[in-house]
Amino acid sequence: MREVVIVGADMTPFGKHLDRTLPGLGGDAVRGAIGDASAARADIQAVYSGNVAAGSLTGQRIVRDLGLGGIPVVNVENACSSSASALHEAVVAVGAGVHDTVLVIGAEQLTALGRGPLPLNRDDHEAANGQIMPAVYAMRARRYLYEHDLTPADLAAVAVKNRSHGALNPYAQIRTTTTVEEVLASRPVATPLTLFQCCPNGDGAAALVVTATPERFSGPPVRIRASVLHSGRFETGFRDMTTPQITVESARDAYEQAGIGPEDLSLVELHDAFTIAELLYYEALGLAERGKAAALLHSGETTFGGHTVVNPSGGLLAKGHPIGATGAAQVVEAVWQLRGRAGDRQVGGARIALTHVTGGGMAGVDHGACAVHILERNAA
Amino acid sequence: MPGAVEVSPDSIDHSSPQPGGALIASRCPDGHSTAHPPLDRCPVCWVPTERVALSGSGRLYSFSTVMVGPAAPYTVGYVDTPEGARIFAHLTTPEADLRPDQPVRLRLADARATWEASDA
Numbered sequence: 277m278r279e280v281v282i283v284g285a286d287m288t289p290f291g292k293h294l295d296r297t298l299p300g301l302g303g304d305a306v307r308g309a310i311g312d313a314s315a316a317r318a319d320i321q322a323v324y325s326g327n328v329a330a331g332s333l334t335g336q337r338i339v340r341d342l343g344l345g346g347i348p349v350v351n352v353e354n355a356c357s358s359s360a361s362a363l364h365e366a367v368v369a370v371g372a373g374v375h376d377t378v379l380v381i382g383a384e385q386l387t388a389l390g391r392g393p394l395p396l397n398r399d400d401h402e403a404a405n406g407q408i409m410p411a412v413y414a415m416r417a418r419r420y421l422y423e424h425d426l427t428p429a430d431l432a433a434v435a436v437k438n439r440s441h442g443a444l445n446p447y448a449q450i451r452t453t454t455t456v457e458e459v460l461a462s463r464p465v466a467t468p469l470t471l472f473q474c475c476p477n478g479d480g481a482a483a484l485v486v487t488a489t490p491e492r493f494s495g496p497p498v499r500i501r502a503s504v505l506h507s508g509r510f511e512t513g514f515r516d517m518t519t520p521q522i523t524v525e526s527a528r529d530a531y532e533q534a535g536i537g538p539e540d541l542s543l544v545e546l547h548d549a550f551t552i553a554e555l556l557y558y559e560a561l562g563l564a565e566r567g568k569a570a571a572l573l574h575s576g577e578t579t580f581g582g583h584t585v586v587n588p589s590g591g592l593l594a595k596g597h598p599i600g601a602t603g604a605a606q607v608v609e610a611v612w613q614l615r616g617r618a619g620d621r622q623v624g625g626a627r628i629a630l631t632h633v634t635g636g637g638m639a640g641v642d643h644g645a646c647a648v649h650i651l652e653r654n655a656a
Numbered sequence: 657m658p659g660a661v662e663v664s665p666d667s668i669d670h671s672s673p674q675p676g677g678a679l680i681a682s683r684c685p686d687g688h689s690t691a692h693p694p695l696d697r698c699p700v701c702w703v704p705t706e707r708v709a710l711s712g713s714g715r716l717y718s719f720s721t722v723m724v725g726p727a728a729p730y731t732v733g734y735v736d737t738p739e740g741a742r743i744f745a746h747l748t749t750p751e752a753d754l755r756p757d758q759p760v761r762l763r764l765a766d767a768r769a770t771w772e773a774s775d776a
Contacts, residue, residue, distance in 0.1 A: 392724060401693050402744045405661045406722065411732055414720035422718075422756040464723040467751065510699050512691035513740045517718060639744065 277371035280503075282651070283495035284313025284485030285611040287604070290449040290596035292387050293479040298330045301481040302338030302383035309379070309483035313495035320485075321375040322348040324366045326359030326382045327600035329389055334600075338381055338481075353600075356547065356635025357505075358382065359482065360603025360647030366486045367503040376489050382604030383481035391477065394599070402639040409637050410474055410550065414466035417552035420518045421468070423567070428468045430570040432459035434551035435472050435593055437579050442590020444621040447605075449478045449596030459551075473551040475592035482604035484611075498611045501628070502533035502650035508641030515642070522646040523560040523634055530630070530648040531562070538562035541584045542626040543613055545606035547633045548591040557632060558586070585623045588613060599635065603647055606631040614653040628652050659730050660746050660768035667694055668767060669709040676764035678709040681741045690740035710737050712762035713774070717742070721751045735760055735771055749773040 286308025288301050302325075310317065323344065325335025335349040354361040359382025366378045386394070393410055396403035417431060436456055442448035454472060462471040490497040506526045515521075531537055538561055546561065548554040555569035563584060564572040572578060578586040589595045589609040592602065610629035612618045618626075629651045636644025663679065672678035682694035682705035689698050690708070698705055719733030731747040731754070747754060748763070748770045761774040 405744065406727060406730060406732055406746065407744060408722060408725070410724070411720045411722050415718035415732075415734065418720060419718040419756055464721075466723060467721045469720075511742070512689040512695070512699070513742050514717075514736050515742065517734075640742075 278373060278488045280367050280370045280486060280488055280500045281490045281497035282484050282500065282607070282611055283487050283490050283493040283497050284309040284315060285608040286312050287447060287482035287608045288480050289447045290478050290480035290598060290605070293385065294387055296479065298334060298383055298385045299337045299341060301385065301479060302381055303342055305383070305481040305483035306338065306342055306379065306381060309485050313485040313493045315377065315485055315493050317344055319377045319492065320344060320347065320379045322350070322369065322378045324350050324352060324362035324378060324380050326352045326354070326362040326603065327384055328353055328355060328358055330385060334383065335381060338383060354636070354645040356549070356599045357603055357633045357645040357647045358600040360631070360633045360649065361505055361645060363484060363486070363604060363607060363649065364503045364505040364647055367500055370486055370488050377485065377487040380484040380486055380604055381481065382601040384598035384600035385479040386477040386598055387479050396637045400639050403637065407637070408466065410466040410469055412637055413550035413552050414469045416517045416556060417468055420552060420556065423518060426570050428460055429456050431468065431473060431551040432456040433573055434548065434554045435459045437573065438548060438587050438591040438593040441588050441621060442594025445590050445595060448590040448594050449476055450590070450594045469550055475549045475597040478596040478598050480596065480598040480601045480605065482601050482608045484604055484607060496615050497654045498614050499652045499654060500649060501536070501652050502530040502648065504530040504533065504648045506646045508638065508643050510640045512640060518556060520556050520560045520634070520642050522642045523557055523632065526646045526648040527561045527632070530650050534650040536628060536650065540628050541630050543585045543588055543610070543623045543629045545587055545589060545591070545609050545629070545631045547635065548587055548593050549597060549635065551593070554586065554591070561630065561632065580623065588618065588621045588623050603631070603633040606633060607649060607651070610651045614651060626653065660770050661744065663764065663767045663769050664693065665767060667692065668764065672709055674712050674764065678712060679762060679764065679769065680707050681710055681739060682706070683708045692741045692743050708739060710739055710741065713738065714743065714760050714771070716754060716756060716758040716760045718756050719747055719751070719754055745771040747771050
């Protein structure tokens with residue numbers, strides 16, 4: 277495999293863009309990323325586009341008005357991992373020499389679906405009988421608190437941290453800070469999870485220019501040291517819901533690909549769709565030992581000034597979670613951080629970043645898909 | 657369906673002495689999997705499964721009360737059965753009286769399954 281780098285990255289602010297269209301949001305991100313790379317449209321040899329809920333040909337619908345036709349456009353649907361999966365496919369194609377330079381897009385307009393939890397597939401036995409994603413995470417939370425003698429205040433502290441990060445990020449959907457008391461007093465969604473412990477529904481888009489020939493572009497390159505995609509495994513019997521197996525396995529493979537360990541990470545953008553998720557993923561990514569995630573959070577080592585800043589963007593809880601856009605947007609944040617261009621939320625001396633996105637509710641599996649990327653600042 | 661899991665007619669054993677019948681799971685003849693709702697073939701080895709009636713007892717792994725949506729509130733959880741299946745369950749016992757690892761028992765009536773706390 278050739279070395280693959282990112283030379284262009286941009287995203288729209290996340291939020292409720294009620295007066296916009298999906299192609300409009302996607303187009304903003306694409307023009308931004310190509311401009312960031314100082315690439316020409318003729319440099320783009322293929323497009324990999326992630327979206328979940330907007331129907332067919334979303335990639336073509338985004339690039340049509342941008343004059344990017346005639347090249348392969350691949351649409352990728354992998355629930356919340358869609359655009360990270362699109363990036364993975366781009367890395368594989370560029371690394372293998374199929375293309376030199378490609379575009380990755382993630383775009384989603386959840387406000388078009390209305391409010392409330394996202395619909396799951398009705399042919400799923402659990403979804404047909406009242407299961408919703410907040411309840412899946414709530415059951416993980418209940419079990420985790422029980423096994424490790426923790427309280428809902430430990431969960432709430434995740435939201436407090438990530439909201440404090442999001443308050444510094446002009447691209448975040450929620451830009452106000454909060455308190456443990458306020459988080460716990462917000463309305464219950466699925467006990468023990470309250471509203472402020474759930475990511476908001478919103479819209480947005482992100483785009484990346486991925487290449488094996490960075491010398492052709494003026495955008496400062498960020499190296500992709502690992503790109504890993506996994507699917508979940510079906511278990512008909514007992515499954516430890518506090519050990520997110522798909523993330524454990526994806527992270528293990530990513531560290532092996534990159535030849536680094538969790539101690540080397542300056543920052544992590546992880547899939548905090550609900551507060552409990554961040555704690556479970558500290559452990560799955562090797563940042564904390566089993567049962568010690570809350571202690572790591574309370575130590576301050578995962579906020580600004582700590583050893584590994586987790587979700588400096590505010591994460592899904594504050595930045596927002598337009599699901600098909602999330603994976604690419606995490607990588608945009610990582611690129612900005614590694615280039616030292618993250619403004620008030622800059623992680624000092626950021627050198628190596630990990631992005632992690634998972635998701636997709638299915639009976640009997642941890643998650644449907646998980647993608648992990650490790651990125652490194654260019655030494656030059 | 658709010659408040660209960662609708663059980664398909666072919667996964668109820670009406671010959672069971674349990675009120676409303678017993679839940680039927682699939683079991684791999686080579687012991688790879690026990691599943692409810694039943695699977696025709698074992699996902700591990702693809703061999704056609706056997707049918708086994710569940711005892712109706714189990715242990716509650718975790719649970720949550722859903723407070724959103726038109727059917728709310730309702731309490732869902734996962735029950736692990738001694739036969740080795742994990743079952744998505746609706747709980748009728750008030751949430752305040754539930755805890756993880758709580759023993760629970762099946763109630764099946766009119767092809768609707770619910771579970772409640774039990775002492776044994």
